[in-house]
Amino acid sequence: RFPAEVSIVEVGPRDGLQNEELNIPTENKIEFVDKLSQSGLQRIEVTSFVSAKWVPQLADAKEVMKKISRNPNVRYSTLTPNLKGLNDALDSNTQEIAIFGAASETFTKKNINCTIEQSLKQFDQVVQQANANKLPIRGYVSCVVGCPYEGFIKPKIVGQVVEKMLSMGCYEVSLGDTIGVGNPNTVRDLLTELKRVVSGNMDLLAIHCHDTYGMALVNIVEALESGIRVVDSSTAGLGGCPYASKGGAAVSGNVATEDVLYLLNSLGVRTGVDMNTILAASDIITSVLNRKTNSKVGLALGCKK
Numbered sequence: 001r002f003p004a005e006v007s008i009v010e011v012g013p014r015d016g017l018q019n020e021e022l023n024i025p026t027e028n029k030i031e032f033v034d035k036l037s038q039s040g041l042q043r044i045e046v047t048s049f050v051s052a053k054w055v056p057q058l059a060d061a062k063e064v065m066k067k068i069s070r071n072p073n074v075r076y077s078t079l080t081p082n083l084k085g086l087n088d089a090l091d092s093n094t095q096e097i098a099i100f101g102a103a104s105e106t107f108t109k110k111n112i113n114c115t116i117e118q119s120l121k122q123f124d125q126v127v128q129q130a131n132a133n134k135l136p137i138r139g140y141v142s143c144v145v146g147c148p149y150e151g152f153i154k155p156k157i158v159g160q161v162v163e164k165m166l167s168m169g170c171y172e173v174s175l176g177d178t179i180g181v182g183n184p185n186t187v188r189d190l191l192t193e194l195k196r197v198v199s200g201n202m203d204l205l206a207i208h209c210h211d212t213y214g215m216a217l218v219n220i221v222e223a224l225e226s227g228i229r230v231v232d233s234s235t236a237g238l239g240g241c242p243y244a245s246k247g248g249a250a251v252s253g254n255v256a257t258e259d260v261l262y263l264l265n266s267l268g269v270r271t272g273v274d275m276n277t278i279l280a281a282s283d284i285i286t287s288v289l290n291r292k293t294n295s296k297v298g299l300a301l302g303c304k305k
């Protein structure tokens with residue numbers, strides 16, 4: 001029923017921190033990434049090369065990328081919405097980039113200030129340049145089951161955006177349940193449609209769940225049963241997109257890496273990730289934020305915060 005192995009993509013330093021109001025000192029971000037680098041994770045999304053006006057918290061992206069201690073077994077990636085972002089990422093020795101679009105027009109406008117079609121044109125330029133520099137490219141599609149502004153999103157629409165990102169040259173597309181409104185039925189329907197789009201090659205897809213209503217783990221189980229082998233998560237369950245908040249509603253955190261790890265460990269699914277090191281990384285970042293962990297597993301296993 002479950003795969004022998006799953007790859008976890010840690011998005012805590014990027015998605016986890018991007019919406020925090022407190023100006024987190026750069027050295028603490030570096031300390032957080034460095035601890036995560038010791039955990040056995042092979043993929044860490046470190047930061048974003050986006051406009052500092054849009055995401056002030058990540059304005060120190062260059063410095064963070066410069067000063068982290070790189071583990072040769074880890075691939076360090078960054079978000080790049082346009083050519084400016086890509087150039088900064090290249091200067092910063094990024095090992096993978098991610099372009100990020102959505103299956104909702106309104107969300108796309110609010111998040112990156114353009115239409116879906118314009119975003120895909122922009123991404124195409126980024127992908128061509130990244131290919132010329134031999135960088136692996138991940139695609140994100142947000143609002144895969146629901147949008148804070150448009151409500152339910154049809155799997156067919158998601159399929160169209162996924163198909164375009166793959167044909168552009170993304171090696172993987174991560175499916176974002178940006179506001180955590182999915183359930184096992186909507187996730188299954190989505191993945192049934194996408195299985196057709198990827199001609200059965202589910203290795204081209206990853207799942208990225210936010211845990212607003214406590215549905216992330218059941219949705220991840222559903223995704224694993226549908227053939228997904230790559231799961232995004234964020235240490236301490238931090239995170240959320242600043243442009244996914246409607247009318248000031250709280251933005252929901254990502255599913256916690258600790259919770260995903262506990263689930264996979266208990267199912268006998270290998271990840272290569274060490275729980276204690278993730279808990280130590282959680283302690284670093286929750287101490288800086290002066291906040292309790294959002295992870296149930298973190299609480300049960302005695303996180304300091």
Ligand code: HMG
Nearest residue numbers: 049050051054081084085111112113140142143176178241
């Ligand atoms: P814009 O205002 O339309 O663009 O923003 P612009 O070209 O007019 O530029 C505005 C200013 O930003 C200019 O500076 C540019 O130079 C600068 P000014 O002249 O005013 O001083 N600029 C940049 N600076 C640094 N790096 C860049 C860059 N590009 C322009 N790359 C833009 C368009 C895309 C830049 C903006 O909308 C933006 O930065 N958006 C980012 C939003 C974001 O990061 N959202 C969170 C990530 S997505 C997410 O969390 C969802 C995900 O987790 C999956 C899920 O959960 O669903 C991935």
Ligand code: MG
Nearest residue numbers: 015176240241
């Ligand atoms: Mg996200």
